[in-house]
Amino acid sequence: VPEGVPNPYNLVCRLRKSLYGLRQASRQWFDKLTDTLLLQGYTQSRNDYSLFIYKHGTDITILAVYVDDIILTGSNLEHIQSVKQDLHDKFSIKDLGVLHYFLGIEVTYFTDGIVMSQNKFTKELLQGCNMDLSKRAVTPLPIHLKLHADDGDLLSDPETYRSHVGKLNFLTNTRPDLSYTVQCLSQFMQNPRTSHLQALHHTLRYISSTAGQGIKLQGTEKLTLQAFSNSDWASCPNTRRSVTCYVLLLGGSPISWKSKKQSTVSKSSSEAEYRAMAAAASEVTWVVRLLEEIGVSGLSPVTLHCDNQSALHIAKNPVFHERTKHIEVDCHFTRDKVLEGLLQLSYLPTKHQLADILTKIVPSPQLQDLCSKLGLSDSQIPPNLREAIGSIS
Numbered sequence: 472v473p474e475g476v477p478n479p480y481n482l483v484c485r486l487r488k489s490l491y492g493l494r495q496a497s498r499q500w501f502d503k504l505t506d507t508l509l510l511q512g513y514t515q516s517r518n519d520y521s522l523f524i525y526k527h528g529t530d531i532t533i534l535a536v537y538v539d540d541i542i543l544t545g546s547n548l549e550h551i552q553s554v555k556q557d558l559h560d561k562f563s564i565k566d567l568g569v570l571h572y573f574l575g576i577e578v579t580y581f582t583d584g585i586v587m588s589q590n591k592f593t594k595e596l597l598q599g600c601n602m603d604l605s606k607r608a609v610t611p612l613p614i615h616l617k618l619h620a621d622d623g624d625l626l627s628d629p630e631t632y633r634s635h636v637g638k639l640n641f642l643t644n645t646r647p648d649l650s651y652t653v654q655c656l657s658q659f660m661q662n663p664r665t666s667h668l669q670a671l672h673h674t675l676r677y678i679s680s681t682a683g684q685g686i687k688l689q690g691t692e693k694l695t696l697q698a699f700s701n702s703d704w705a706s707c708p709n710t711r712r713s714v715t716c717y718v719l720l721l722g723g724s725p726i727s728w729k730s731k732k733q734s735t736v737s738k739s740s741s742e743a744e745y746r747a748m749a750a751a752a753s754e755v756t757w758v759v760r761l762l763e764e765i766g767v768s769g770l771s772p773v774t775l776h777c778d779n780q781s782a783l784h785i786a787k788n789p790v791f792h793e794r795t796k797h798i799e800v801d802c803h804f805t806r807d808k809v810l811e812g813l814l815q816l817s818y819l820p821t822k823h824q825l826a827d828i829l830t831k832i833v834p835s836p837q838l839q840d841l842c843s844k845l846g847l848s849d850s851q852i853p854p855n856l857r858e859a860i861g862s863i864s
Contacts, residue, residue, distance in 0.1 A: 505523075507557075507558070508534065516764050518757060524764060529546070530545065530547040532545030533545060533765055542573060577589065579685075584689035586685045586849075588683065588684065589646075592638075592641070593678060594682065597682070600635060606676055607676065607679075607680045608677040609835040610832050610833070611648060611677045612670055612673055613673060614833075616670065618659065618667060619666070619708055620658075621664075623666035626667075626668060629662070629663050632659075632660075633660050636656045640653050642678070645686050647686070647718060647728045647845055647847070650716070650728060651716070651829050651831065651832070652674050653730075656671055683849045686724065686725055686848070687847070689723060691723065694722055694767060696762070697720050697774045697775075698719045698751045698774070698776065699775075699825045700717040700744070700777055701824055702737075702740070702744045702746065702779075704743040705736075705737070706830070710732070712732050712733050712734075712736055713737050714732055714830050715731050716728070716826050717729055719758060721758075721762075723846060728829060729750070729829070740781075741779060741782050742782075744782035745782045745802060745805070748816075749803075749804045749805045752804050752813075755773050755775065755808070759771065771812060774815050774817050775815070775816050775817065776825075777818065778818070786805045787806075825841055825844055
């Protein structure tokens with residue numbers, strides 16, 4: 472019984488209807504929405520349970536759900552309108568029109584593609600940091616900076632550090648260039664020190680000078696999927712673990728990326744690179760299955776680029792030997808996918824390695840070059856295009 476309600480007989484209440492705000496409310500809502508969509512002929516994706524797909528002949532409609540926010544797209548406008556009306560009759564939804572803003576991500580339309588950015592979120596983050604950001608920074612962190620767990624005095628107010636790093640983690644949804652930096656800063660959330668706060672200040676100054684940046688998605692005549700994997704061996708000065716990273720490009724647009732410290736210590740740079748390839752291979756497998764569900768086929772074999780020849784030899788050679796017998800079985804996932812024909816391994820010189828931006832802080836010229844190749848673009852619409860874009864929307 473809720474507090475304040477008399478209960479002389481010490482009874483309990485049975486909940487007959489799920490109420491908004493309770494722990495089970497979102498689950499009950501999703502179950503009801505799922506049942507409604509299945510009755511309308513949709514199928515729930517096996518690779519992403521929040522994705523629903525409807526196919527009829529050559530037409531396809533895709534519906535993506537996040538709690539009570541929905542993105543709806545497809546090839547048949549009449550069916551899309553019909554779905555909107557059915558959902559409105561069932562749940563009384565609000566149609567927001569063409570996609571411009573979703574979960575803090577802004578979508579800006581250009582003549583040659585769209586840019587996904589987080590301008591509003593970035594401005595709110597910078598306004599609430601209470602730091603002097605007037606001095607421009609050209610890299611997310613100082614080059615060659617190594618943060619130690621015990622360097623500097625403990626912060627008197629660690630909540631400020633934790634709050635800002637947590638927000639930066641959300642910002643990496645459209646900023647691959649911040650993934651490595653956020654991964655570094657997140658390691659010291661428990662006991663942040665003055666040196667860590669100084670690094671955070673540098674990162675915020677970099678964000679302030681690149682506030683309008685986002686990822687650009689462009690269409691191509693033929694869709695191809697390629698992956699880049701990289702690793703920085705024993706780069707963590709505290710644990711001597713390596714940093715694993717990968718980035719996936721669909722056409723020329725980034726659709727998935729990650730920078731993470733490995734869970735174990737690698738005995739060589741080859742092993743570290745091999746583990747990075749396994750992480751990339753796992754992501755490629757999932758993305759290919761997801762894309763095939765929505766009708767994008769013919770992506771195999773997917774080219775996986777790596778700048779370590781030894782790691783490539785290990786992945787291609789099915790014979791175990793002294794250099795690989797200590798590596799866990801799950802790391803040989805890459806080798807299995809090569810034999811299946813899903814992956815095609817390719818050597819790429821380090822200077823052309825796009826994933827390099829996710830393993831370390833690179834000099835400003837190289838950073839700008841990699842950001843450009845990754846499809847990072849400014850989301851601000853040129854004045855001469857504003858009127859044209861507005862009429863199209």
